[in-house]
Amino acid sequence: MSRIVMKFGGTSVADLDRIRNVAARVKKETDAGNQVAVFVSAMAGTTDQLVKWVEEISPMHDAREYDTVVSAGEQITSGLLAIALQDMGVPARSWLGWQIPFKTNQLHSAARIEEIGTDELIRRMEDGIVCVVAGFQGISDDNRITTLGRGGSDTSAVALAAAVNADRCDIYTDVEGVYTTDPRIVPQAQKLDKITYEEMLEMASLGAKVLQTRSVAMAMNHGVRVQVLSSFTDKPGTLVVDEDEIVEKQVVSGIAYAKNEAQVTLVGVINKPGIASDVFTLLADGNINVDMIIQNETEDGRKTDLTFTVTENDLEKAEKILNDADNVEFSSLMTDSNVVKISVIGVGMRSHAGVAATMFKTLADKGINIQVISTSEIKISVLIEAEYTELAVRALHTAYGLDGE
Amino acid sequence: MSRIVMKFGGTSVADLDRIRNVAARVKKETDAGNQVAVFVSAMAGTTDQLVKWVEEISPMHDAREYDTVVSAGEQITSGLLAIALQDMGVPARSWLGWQIPFKTNQLHSAARIEEIGTDELIRRMEDGIVCVVAGFQGISDDNRITTLGRGGSDTSAVALAAAVNADRCDIYTDVEGVYTTDPRIVPQAQKLDKITYEEMLEMASLGAKVLQTRSVAMAMNHGVRVQVLSSFTDKPGTLVVDEDEIVEKQVVSGIAYAKNEAQVTLVGVINKPGIASDVFTLLADGNINVDMIIQNETEDGRKTDLTFTVTENDLEKAEKILNDADNVEFSSLMTDSNVVKISVIGVGMRSHAGVAATMFKTLADKGINIQVISTSEIKISVLIEAEYTELAVRALHTAYGLDGE
Numbered sequence: 116m117s118r119i120v121m122k123f124g125g126t127s128v129a130d131l132d133r134i135r136n137v138a139a140r141v142k143k144e145t146d147a148g149n150q151v152a153v154f155v156s157a158m159a160g161t162t163d164q165l166v167k168w169v170e171e172i173s174p175m176h177d178a179r180e181y182d183t184v185v186s187a188g189e190q191i192t193s194g195l196l197a198i199a200l201q202d203m204g205v206p207a208r209s210w211l212g213w214q215i216p217f218k219t220n221q222l223h224s225a226a227r228i229e230e231i232g233t234d235e236l237i238r239r240m241e242d243g244i245v246c247v248v249a250g251f252q253g254i255s256d257d258n259r260i261t262t263l264g265r266g267g268s269d270t271s272a273v274a275l276a277a278a279v280n281a282d283r284c285d286i287y288t289d290v291e292g293v294y295t296t297d298p299r300i301v302p303q304a305q306k307l308d309k310i311t312y313e314e315m316l317e318m319a320s321l322g323a324k325v326l327q328t329r330s331v332a333m334a335m336n337h338g339v340r341v342q343v344l345s346s347f348t349d350k351p352g353t354l355v356v357d358e359d360e361i362v363e364k365q366v367v368s369g370i371a372y373a374k375n376e377a378q379v380t381l382v383g384v385i386n387k388p389g390i391a392s393d394v395f396t397l398l399a400d401g402n403i404n405v406d407m408i409i410q411n412e413t414e415d416g417r418k419t420d421l422t423f424t425v426t427e428n429d430l431e432k433a434e435k436i437l438n439d440a441d442n443v444e445f446s447s448l449m450t451d452s453n454v455v456k457i458s459v460i461g462v463g464m465r466s467h468a469g470v471a472a473t474m475f476k477t478l479a480d481k482g483i484n485i486q487v488i489s490t491s492e493i494k495i496s497v498l499i500e501a502e503y504t505e506l507a508v509r510a511l512h513t514a515y516g517l518d519g520e
Numbered sequence: 521m522s523r524i525v526m527k528f529g530g531t532s533v534a535d536l537d538r539i540r541n542v543a544a545r546v547k548k549e550t551d552a553g554n555q556v557a558v559f560v561s562a563m564a565g566t567t568d569q570l571v572k573w574v575e576e577i578s579p580m581h582d583a584r585e586y587d588t589v590v591s592a593g594e595q596i597t598s599g600l601l602a603i604a605l606q607d608m609g610v611p612a613r614s615w616l617g618w619q620i621p622f623k624t625n626q627l628h629s630a631a632r633i634e635e636i637g638t639d640e641l642i643r644r645m646e647d648g649i650v651c652v653v654a655g656f657q658g659i660s661d662d663n664r665i666t667t668l669g670r671g672g673s674d675t676s677a678v679a680l681a682a683a684v685n686a687d688r689c690d691i692y693t694d695v696e697g698v699y700t701t702d703p704r705i706v707p708q709a710q711k712l713d714k715i716t717y718e719e720m721l722e723m724a725s726l727g728a729k730v731l732q733t734r735s736v737a738m739a740m741n742h743g744v745r746v747q748v749l750s751s752f753t754d755k756p757g758t759l760v761v762d763e764d765e766i767v768e769k770q771v772v773s774g775i776a777y778a779k780n781e782a783q784v785t786l787v788g789v790i791n792k793p794g795i796a797s798d799v800f801t802l803l804a805d806g807n808i809n810v811d812m813i814i815q816n817e818t819e820d821g822r823k824t825d826l827t828f829t830v831t832e833n834d835l836e837k838a839e840k841i842l843n844d845a846d847n848v849e850f851s852s853l854m855t856d857s858n859v860v861k862i863s864v865i866g867v868g869m870r871s872h873a874g875v876a877a878t879m880f881k882t883l884a885d886k887g888i889n890i891q892v893i894s895t896s897e898i899k900i901s902v903l904i905e906a907e908y909t910e911l912a913v914r915a916l917h918t919a920y921g922l923d924g925e
Binding site: 165169171172173175176180184187190191193197209211258259260 | 536539540570573574577578580581584585588589591592596599600602603606607613614616619665
């Protein structure tokens with residue numbers, strides 16, 4: 116017997132037939148003797164409709180009221196799934212965020228989970244009752260509904276899995292798992308049976324849409340075994356686990372790309388202590404997320420060039436902030452939004468030399484110019500011209516021996 | 521300064537424009553210096569959609585899950601109205617049933633209000649904040665959402681008005697008030713400025729759709745002044761008040777009719793103590809609501825005829841129950857579903873003789889046969905053949921001097 120937390124996204128519960136399909140999957144787990152808690156998102160389209168209403172009625176809306184409105188989507192699905200399960204003879208009931216309670220801070224629409232009440236849920240699961248939980252929502256100290264913001268449903272499922280000490284957290288989605296790269300670009304891309312938290316984290320932050328970064332980070336911190344799998348097939352998915360669990364480590368597990376990056380270079384910045392801090396504090400205050408940061412030595416040492424990337428949407432705002440700043444001196448500001456970030460990811464590269472060299476040689480052989488390089492322990496990222504995206508991804512996928520049939 | 525509870529039904533909040541219209545009406549009250557709590561229903565159509573989903577996913581659904589799903593409708597509207605009010609510069613926030621809390625018993629989908637937490641609401645109203653309350657919902661002892669069933673929104677508004685000692689409870693709907701009779705039948709029908717609780721109760725139970733019986737009974741018990749008015753015009757509506765408040769009492773205030781009645785007569789029932797009890801206990805156990813009951817003396821005294829009315833929908837079931845019963849003896853069972861109940865209502869008839877005589881003479885003059893007569897202190901009801909409905913209502917409206925321009 117295992118204790119399992121299952122989570123189904125909006126497309127998996129898009130209509131009544133799919134909700135019944137979800138109920139049938141849950142029943143399989145209970146028939147196998149497992150204890151189950153199920154998280155559900157809102158039916159696909161519902162959240163968009165609710166958000167649209169809120170924004171139409173006032174662009175400057177109260178986030179607490181936004182949360183009250185938007186959380187209704189998951190409330191509806193949780194009740195419907197509980198009924199569908201009961202209809203199949205599976206004892207079940209729904210819990211809303213405030214009923215569990217799923218305590219969060221007061222940062223409405225982007226709340227952080229602080230504490231989860233698990234006594235009742237564990238008792239009910241032990242009694243053989245499927246606990247259907249409305250994802251994405253919680254309750255703040257002042258007794259108001261909060262929502263967790265982007266990725267909140269995955270995160271709430273993983274958080275509950277950690278809190279109830281679940282053996283596995285199955286995230287059902289519309290893809291079959293995590294692939295070595297985007298199958299739309301490389302048809303030979305292969306589904307990975309297992310991937311480490313660290314690799315998944317890099318992939319997620321690079322735009323592999325299967326799991327949100329926050330949920331992966333939480334799974335890693337609490338050692339929750341996460342499985343990504345499809346609610347439309349019966350195939351096993353990809354297990355996201357600790358490195359120790361993966362016996363045969365690949366040097367490189369995947370090739371990822373992120374298209375909506377823009378590169379900003381401050382040329383001739385006065386090289387004095389605190390200058391990087393000044394620049395990035397300004398951007399952070401303007402709510403701009405910075406991704407890669409590269410600062411290089413220059414010949415004379417008095418001045419330096421500082422390059423970083425932001426999302427394309429934030430580019431204009433970032434330029435304005437830096438041009439208006441009176442505590443940052445530079446000779447010129449160059450931007451390039453026509454770039455893509457290509458990353459090679461793998462925990463195995465820690466113990467293997469030559470991974471970076473292979474990347475650079477492969478790109479050079481195809482005549483692709485590398486504008487910027489940045490590396491972490493398990494990742495090498497480069498910025499290249501956007502039109503080379505597919506060519507680069509395919510070449511690297513082959514070069515690292517990832518091509519399947 | 522007054523303290524006012526306002527309530528808007530589904531058609532009044534059917535879309536964003538109408539929600540803004542509601543917000544404007546609320547603003548008028550706060551601009552006039554009044555303290556306001558507003559109850560909202562779900563947007564027209566939303567509740568129907570949610571109920572349909574629940575019923576489709578399982579005809580035998582758990583009422584607790586039904587309530588979880590269906591209460592989402594009012595949740596959405598309450599958040600949207602709070603935002604619309606804030607957008608107009610009116611301080612406002614939403615409260616859901618469980619946040620107030622609106623404590624009910626555990627009779628899900630038809631819950632009864634037991635206690636309302638008013639401290640916070642009163643404090644907020646005194647601070648000038650409009651309290652937007654999701655109608656129709658509450659919370660049970662076991663921390664689950666309940667809904668109040670038919671008429672629940674009106675009832676929750678009146679209950680809150682009583683609890684916070686409001687000066688008035690304004691029920692906004694799509695008609696302009698209470699009329700002397702159905703204007704579709706009698707174009708000369710007049711809107712009443714005032715009506716007593718007792719009269720309203722008789723009218724409501726007779727199918728005048730403007731207020732639900734439960735809410736009128738509650739208003740009467742707690743002395744809540746209720747106003748029925750339209751959210752689409754600026755005219756004053758009808759005040760439902762205590763008899764003392766009406767100086768110039770009409771002998772007859774209105775003519776009501778109920779079309780979906782069916783008459784059942786048990787002929788030759790053995791006349792012994794407890795027989796009526798046996799018959800109506802059987803029907804009550806079968807969940808059949810009985811309206812009029814008429815038992816008459818017969819010549820020999822050993823046998824009697826017992827007539828009563830049920831709704832047309834329940835007729836077949838009632839017949840079956842009585843024919844199958846082994847503790848009720850009768851010679852034959854006659855039914856007639858081709859009847860209408862016509863009622864003349866007015867608190868003034870207590871002190872006026874001849875009201876009944878006028879009714880019988882008016883009907884006789886038109887050649888209408890009266891099948892059954894039943895009276896209460898402020899009402900005379902008759903059953904007649906259904907095809908005479910309009911003729912009878914018009915003739916009575918004229919006979920009691922109710923015709924307007």
